[in-house]
Amino acid sequence: MKENKARILLVEDDLALATAYKVRMEAEGFDIHHCPNGEEAMQEALRYHPDLILLDIMMPKISGFDVLDILRNTKETAHTKIIILTALSQPSDRQRAKDLGADEFLVKSQAVIADVMKRIRFHLGIKEPEAA
Numbered sequence: 283m284k285e286n287k288a289r290i291l292l293v294e295d296d297l298a299l300a301t302a303y304k305v306r307m308e309a310e311g312f313d314i315h316h317c318p319n320g321e322e323a324m325q326e327a328l329r330y331h332p333d334l335i336l337l338d339i340m341m342p343k344i345s346g347f348d349v350l351d352i353l354r355n356t357k358e359t360a361h362t363k364i365i366i367l368t369a370l371s372q373p374s375d376r377q378r379a380k381d382l383g384a385d386e387f388l389v390k391s392q393a394v395i396a397d398v399m400k401r402i403r404f405h406l407g408i409k410e411p412e413a414a
Contacts, residue, residue: 287313288408289313289330290312290314290315290332290333290402291316291323291327291334291336292336293323293335293338295318297318303395307402312402318342319342319344320344320346320348320349321344323344323349327358327359328358328359333362333363333406334362334364334402335364335365336365336367336402337349337365338366339366339368339370340368347378350364350379350382350384354382364385365386365388365398365405366386367388367393367398368389385405
């Protein structure tokens with residue numbers, strides 16, 4: 283029997299970055315949906331039922347902070363794992379994300395894709411792949 287793939291909702295308005303993450307996550311066996319803005323992300327979170335949401339903060343239409351706040355206050359998504367992946371690096375931004383219920387806050391300039399993948403696996407309770 284084939285095991286179900288973990289579902290990840292990638293919310294990122296930078297198409298090149300989103301594509302890089304999507305390719306890597308699919309290569310590691312995840313089922314990925316991508317949304318370029320916060321408005322679509324909220325609709326997709328309810329439709330797709332992701333196991334984890336990788337959420338940017340600075341986006342068109344609705345900011346990631348607002349998306350995070352709404353998802354945490356929506357019954358269907360209140361317990362979904364949410365990792366913030368943003369260019370913002372101020373302690374006040376990190377604190378705001380924590381106060382709104384983010385599971386983790388990663389700064390794009392300080393985290394390579396491999397680091398982000400480790401944190402995704404950690405939050406989903408997935409064991410690290412064996413080294414070849």
